[in-house]
Amino acid sequence: MGYSVTSNVYLRNLYGNNKDYISGSTRSQASKKTVISADSQALAKGAKIMTGLDYGTKAKDDDIENSLLGNNLKAFIDSYNNTLNSASGSELRDIKKLADKLKDFSKEYESELEKLGITFDEKGYMSLASAAVENLDNKKFEKIFGQDSDFTKTVRTLAKKLYRHIDASV
Structure with a gap:
């Protein structure tokens, strides 16, 4: 596995x-279909949450908003990586x-995501630089992840299609 997952309350909420x-x-130990379904x-839930966040006009020292977005x-990146791993x-x-x-679509946004501190490895897994979380610029993140974002809408659509394919094949 080329990525690591840190279970936290945000990720547990998605699952x-x-x-x-x-x-x-x-x-x-679970069946592949069960894992792909969960992922x-x-x-899909993570993408929906990202589009629903209030990216508003935050002050630089607003640690609560910074922490919420981060x-x-x-959690979104971890669920993305898990989904990519299980579905692949x-x-x-x-x-x-x-x-x-999903991998090809995400790569289309690679340069924009890199500017935010999100990179891809050779297998397509995302990683988030710790400095990106410490120096969040909500407006930049809103362009990629906010309500009007094609990126999160398409990721959500692809995740739902994955789920439907698994559900139909059971």
């Missing part, structure tokens, strides 16, 4: 009743195709 599938032995639901962003490992051709679409 809801599926929080046992965030990481660890429960995840590795894709969490990613923690939700980390699927035997189902349609699921793999959707994982590739």
